[in-house]
Amino acid sequence: MxxxxxxxxxxxxxxxxxxxxxxxxxxxxxxxxxxxxxxxxxxxxxxxxxxxxxxxxxxxxxxxxxxxxxxxxxxxxxxxxxxxxxxxxxxxxxxxxxxxxxxxxxxxxxxxxxxxxxxxxxxxxxxxxxxxxxxxxxxxxxxxxxxxxxxxxxxxxxxxxxxxxxxxxxxxxxxxxxxxxxxxxxxxxxxxxxxxxxxxxxxxxxxxxxxxxxxxxxxxxxxxxxxxxxxxxxxxxxxxxxxxxxxxxxxxxxxxxxxxxxxxxxxxxxxxxxxxxxxxxxxxxxxxxxxxxxxxxxxxxxxxxxxxxxxxxxxxxxxxxxDKGIIWPKEITPYQIGLINLSVDNEVCTALSDNVYQGLVKQNIEVLYDDRNERAGEKMADMDLIGVPYQIIIGQNSIANKTIEIKNRRTGEVSKVEQHDIINVDFGKINEAELYKK
Amino acid sequence: MxxxxxxxxxxxxxxxxxxxxxxxxxxxxxxxxxxxxxxxxxxxxxxxxxxxxxxxxxxxxxxxxxxxxxxxxxxxxxxxxxxxxxxxxxxxxxxxxxxxxxxxxxxxxxxxxxxxxxxxxxxxxxxxxxxxxxxxxxxxxxxxxxxxxxxxxxxxxxxxxxxxxxxxxxxxxxxxxxxxxxxxxxxxxxxxxxxxxxxxxxxxxxxxxxxxxxxxxxxxxxxxxxxxxxxxxxxxxxxxxxxxxxxxxxxxxxxxxxxxxxxxxxxxxxxxxxxxxxxxxxxxxxxxxxxxxxxxxxxxxxxxxxxxxxxxxxxxxxxxxxDKGIIWPKEITPYQIGLINLSVDNEVCTALSDNVYQGLVKQNIEVLYDDRNERAGEKMADMDLIGVPYQIIIGQNSIANKTIEIKNRRTGEVSKVEQHDIINVDFGKINEAELYKK
Structure with a gap:
């Protein structure tokens, strides 16, 4: 969504x-x-x-x-x-x-x-x-x-x-x-x-x-x-x-x-x-x-x-x-993954985010995709408040470093998924089973 | 059920x-x-x-x-x-x-x-x-x-x-x-x-x-x-x-x-x-x-x-x-298939019915399995009344003829599925997709 x-x-x-x-x-x-x-x-x-x-x-x-x-x-x-x-x-x-x-x-x-x-x-x-x-x-x-x-x-x-x-x-x-x-x-x-x-x-x-x-x-x-x-x-x-x-x-x-x-x-x-x-x-x-x-x-x-x-x-x-908000257990969370596009105005960022979103939806993963034109800080604070257990964060760094950041809401730990091609993300690495295994 | x-x-x-x-x-x-x-x-x-x-x-x-x-x-x-x-x-x-x-x-x-x-x-x-x-x-x-x-x-x-x-x-x-x-x-x-x-x-x-x-x-x-x-x-x-x-x-x-x-x-x-x-x-x-x-x-x-x-x-x-009862559209029916064991006292009938039931459940088909010790006529009338679109009827004839009867509730048409072995039913022939194709 x-x-x-x-x-x-x-x-x-x-x-x-x-x-x-x-x-x-x-x-x-x-x-x-x-x-x-x-x-x-x-x-x-x-x-x-x-x-x-x-x-x-x-x-x-x-x-x-x-x-x-x-x-x-x-x-x-x-x-x-x-x-x-x-x-x-x-x-x-x-x-x-x-x-x-x-x-x-x-x-x-x-x-x-x-x-x-x-x-x-x-x-x-x-x-x-x-x-x-x-x-x-x-x-x-x-x-x-x-x-x-x-x-x-x-x-x-x-x-x-x-x-x-x-x-x-x-x-x-x-x-x-x-x-x-x-x-x-x-x-x-x-x-x-x-x-x-x-x-x-x-x-x-x-x-x-x-x-x-x-x-x-x-x-x-x-x-x-x-x-x-x-x-x-x-x-x-x-x-x-x-x-x-x-x-x-x-x-x-x-x-x-x-x-x-x-x-x-x-x-x-x-x-x-x-x-x-x-x-x-x-x-x-x-x-x-x-x-x-x-x-x-x-x-x-x-x-x-x-x-x-x-x-x-x-x-x-x-x-x-x-103190930042809710941390949902994975069985109850309203969405399994929160996806944040930090730079809605940047065409590459948006294309990449859209692509990740579509890929997750195709795998029947419930994603909350923050595509709003709001400040990055506000979007990150909102996603923390809402409490989805894993966040995928895509910004200009993702493009520069060819990586996508995945944040564990409970521990705050950030892991990086590498991508060889800026658009073709390996969804095997960010699918739900894979995330929850950690 | x-x-x-x-x-x-x-x-x-x-x-x-x-x-x-x-x-x-x-x-x-x-x-x-x-x-x-x-x-x-x-x-x-x-x-x-x-x-x-x-x-x-x-x-x-x-x-x-x-x-x-x-x-x-x-x-x-x-x-x-x-x-x-x-x-x-x-x-x-x-x-x-x-x-x-x-x-x-x-x-x-x-x-x-x-x-x-x-x-x-x-x-x-x-x-x-x-x-x-x-x-x-x-x-x-x-x-x-x-x-x-x-x-x-x-x-x-x-x-x-x-x-x-x-x-x-x-x-x-x-x-x-x-x-x-x-x-x-x-x-x-x-x-x-x-x-x-x-x-x-x-x-x-x-x-x-x-x-x-x-x-x-x-x-x-x-x-x-x-x-x-x-x-x-x-x-x-x-x-x-x-x-x-x-x-x-x-x-x-x-x-x-x-x-x-x-x-x-x-x-x-x-x-x-x-x-x-x-x-x-x-x-x-x-x-x-x-x-x-x-x-x-x-x-x-x-x-x-x-x-x-x-x-x-x-x-x-x-x-x-x-005049016999409800005829559910397949999208709304409370159960997709009604399974009737006509002879609960007959061990072979019951073994066969149980086997068909388990087979359907394994395929995630919603089955209403009439395993009650009631008269055959009453069970058939109840299943017609309840209106499940397809009925699988198993009785002593099923054993004698090595067939299982499948009744279309709307048309009343009965088709027979042959079984070479009395217990091993070919579920491919009685699964939902197959039935609804007809």
Whole structure:
């Protein structure tokens, strides 16, 4: 994509309203813009990165056989009366009346709605287990929205719901999802730390939060240093994790900690996922039954599983930035390569840049090509701010020295690719695989 | 995907509430389920087909250089006060108050919001033209929601907005989008007919509706038969269309029709897209200006462009079905091939079916594999209902005759692929390209 044709409104100014670095950088890089308090619109760069996160989440959910659905954003409040949450959920629930005076709500979570779908269609034990998920917009009317997409009111979430025949199978499902979550976050270049959690307004008796490590994180975590050495793709990863200590500040008691001081890590984290096993809370209150093998009606065991998809963008930036801007992990970056033409007025420079651009596009590499007629310093600062992991920089030096400079955004290291002919670049040397091998 | 692991709640019963065939078939095939009047949740088969439609729409928008954004679903009503639509839009606008008593609304369309984003960031003529789009949920509080996803209250829409420096360029943009729309619908296996339209509540002075032909369509269209012979990818397709007659019933005057009776086609159609050029209506009322080359502040010329993404699913089914069920165009089908094992209890049948399934999956073909322990008749009826374009049917005959049957869902034609060895199927003969060549 040519920068000149994109809408990437970067800014040098630090927005006054943004208290944390990810919020500042998302605004400055032109990824998001505020619509109202805690409500954001996503601009093209943000849409691309959000799509990458959603794709990874989707692939890992499909991998464990979860069924993708898309529940309506608006649902009738009657369902929440059945579960009892219409009262208990409080003012975070955004309720309103339609023109026929029926009370609707903007879904903050969908346990009731999925249970309603379940009881409409599923009758027999032979149809279980069933595992559903969606990637859909949610609204929680936070009293003090803050930190940009990290604690917004409207946000994109992966929410999943499982139905099992009995407790044993439900716990197996829970463990599978636990493992899939670790894999999901790991694939995004993050270090996830699962900690035991209270189940809050969802209710229930088994729950884990997934935090990712970031020095600017909201919560302080204490954990056995063994955790970071685990192989996340191993099938017994849940078992290993269950035996290893990890707790958030409010639960950590230094005097009764089972881990020796020398093995205890302390680090700040950001919650990006939360899973719950809560048994028959909703199937009972909403009377969702299936017949078991003996013809008896039983209440399936449920769990629910959330990943903050839009929140992850903030969390990833908190964990990956420097004073110049964002440093995208390669799995999430909106573009794989940034190409900067430093001398747009120089015909040879522009011909060379165009040629490199076309060559990369032909290899299906996602390139952000800065072809704008702006000062070199501004273009380099913008590309650093946007945070594409590799930059190809072409200027008058490239022509003089018959080399193209490739800069690693994270390390700042610059390598040079030689070219024998000013126009015919050896793309084998600057293709993605080659770059990421380094 | 194995049918046994999917959630595809098919039904033989004709739902009483569904008045039109697409609504009946979407419910019966387990694609959607009603949440409330005019509000639907999408089940896995529906999610897949909806994704295919959205992907084609997205590709064709990117192709013309439009910038993808994702505006918030909820927006403040203040923006609509500025444009004057807060009053004029009427009761279809779903308004509500948040916990701080600020009035918000569930966006039914986003002219105000995109103009607000535009005026926040774009200052100079050098940044124009700019063309934005999103694929996002909308809500219009219809007084009589009906026809399933064809006239729902909550729906998925591609809405696009363009900003140009002057009328001439705005018209050029309009023509480009007109052409992209034809291409978009054509790629979905549909025959689009553009007709001149009133611009309604959006306001403005140039507007076209895009209808697709379906015998069950809501509106009656009259058009020159030349239309269906046009090459949709030709760059001067707008010019050609502008010169050719096409009108909806309410505008068609038989006594003053410029087309000779023998050249006039009459057919029913369903509106799936609508484009508007409306000049400075929103840029003026919301004071969105840019400076021109002489430093003067001018109001950019705008257009807006909609495709009913969820509605298209209904429209495609209206245009592609028979009395057995849906017949998906190959571009939209949730699965490319349906594989039916008629004798799950027969070990050889199941080994052969599993083998065919694995072989197709390895070729990255999307297969719906009916491995359920149900009666053969029911499985064949379900696959016909679901409407996958090609079915591979494996039963005891396949073993006896060393052949695999391939059924074309649209024509009902059955061809046989021979296999020399009962297990080693020649996948070259049943791969997608081979099938679709026929």
């Amino acid at each position: 040519r920068f000149s044709g994109c809408f990437i409104p970067t800014s040098k100014e630090t927005p006054a309203e943004a208290q944390i670095v990810s919020h500042r950088l998302m605004l400055r890089a032109g990824m998001i813009t505020q619509t109202a308090s805690g409500i954001y619109s996503w601009l093209p760069l943000g849409v691309r990165a959000l799509g990458k996160v959603a794709d990874i989440v989707r692939q890992e959910q499909n991998e464990i056989g979860a069924n993708e659905v898309l529940m309506s954003i608006v649902q009738p409040s009657e369902l929440w009366k059945e579960s009892g949450r219409e009262q208990s959920y409080g003012e975070e629930l955004l309720r309103f009346k339609d023109r026929r005076q029926r009370t609707l709500l903007y879904s903050p979570t969908n346990e009731e709605q999925i249970t309603d779908i379940f009881r409409k269609y599923i009758r027999s034990y032979r149809d279980l287990p069933k595992n559903f998920y969606q990637i859909q917009w949610k609204f929680r009317d936070e009293i003090r929205p803050r930190f940009g997409v990290m604690r917004g009111r409207e946000f994109l979430m992966k929410d999943g719901y499982s139905f099992d025949l009995n407790v044993e199978q439900a716990k197996k499902t829970y463990k599978n999802i636990f493992t899939a979550y670790l894999k999901t976050f790991k694939r995004m270049g993050l270090t996830p730390i699962p900690v035991q959690a209270d189940s809050g307004s969802i209710g229930g008796d088994m729950s884990h939060e997934f935090h990712i490590l970031a020095s600017t994180g909201e919560s302080l975590l204490y954990y056995d240093k063994k955790i970071s050495e685990f192989d996340f793709s191993s099938p017994d990863v849940f078992k290993k994790f269950s035996k290893v200590y990890a707790a958030s500040e409010d639960k950590h008691d230094p005097d009764n900690c089972p881990v020796h001081k020398s093995d205890l890590e302390q680090s700040r984290g950001i919650e990006v996922g939360h899973i719950f096993y809560f048994g028959t809370k909703y199937t009972k209150s909403m009377n969702a039954t299936v017949s078991d093998a003996n013809g008896n009606q039983i209440y399936p065991e449920m769990g629910s599983y959330g990943i903050g998809v839009s929140r992850l963008l903030g969390a990833i930036i908190e964990a990956n930035h420097d | 194995r049918f046994s692991g999917c959630f595809i709640p098919t039904s033989k019963e004709t739902p009483a509430e569904a008045q039109i065939v697409s609504h009946r078939l979407m419910l019966r095939a387990g694609m959607i389920t009603q949440t409330a009047s005019g509000i639907y949740s999408w089940l896995p088969l529906g999610v897949r087909a909806l994704g295919k439609v959205a992907d084609i729409v997205r590709q064709e928008q990117n192709e013309i250089g439009a910038n993808e954004v994702l505006m918030s679903i909820v927006q403040p009503s203040e923006l609509w006060k500025e444009s004057g639509r807060e009053q004029s839009y009427g009761e279809e606008l779903l308004r509500f108050k948040d916990r701080r008593q600020r009035t918000l609304l569930y966006s039914p369309t986003n002219e105000e919001q995109i103009t607000d984003i535009f005026r926040k960031y774009i200052r100079s003529y050098r940044d124009l033209p700019k063309n934005f789009y999103q694929i996002q949920w909308k809500f219009r509080d219809e007084i009589r929601p009906r026809f399933g996803v064809m006239r729902g209250r909550e729906f998925l829409m591609k809405d696009g907005y363009s900003f140009d420096l002057n009328v001439e360029q705005a018209k050029k943009t309009y023509k480009n989008i007109f052409t992209a729309y034809l291409k978009t619908f054509k790629r979905m296996g549909l025959t689009p007919i553009p007709v001149q339209a009133d611009s309604g509540s959006i306001g403005g002075d140039m507007s076209h509706e895009f209808h697709i032909l379906a015998s069950t369509g809501e509106s009656l269209l009259y058009y020159d038969k030349k239309i269906s012979e046009f090459d949709f990818s030709s760059p001067d397709v707008f010019k050609k269309f502008s010169k050719v007659y096409a009108a909806s019933e309410d505008k068609h005057d038989p006594d003053n029709c410029p087309v000779h009776k023998s050249d006039l086609e009459q057919s029913r159609g369903i509106e799936v897209g609508h484009i508007f050029y409306f000049g400075t209506k929103y840029t003026k009322s919301m004071n969105a200006t840019v400076s021109d080359a002489n430093g003067n502040q001018i109001y950019p010329e705008m257009g807006s462009y909609g495709i009913g993404v969820s509605r298209l699913l209904g429209a495609i089914i209206e245009a592609n079905h028979d």
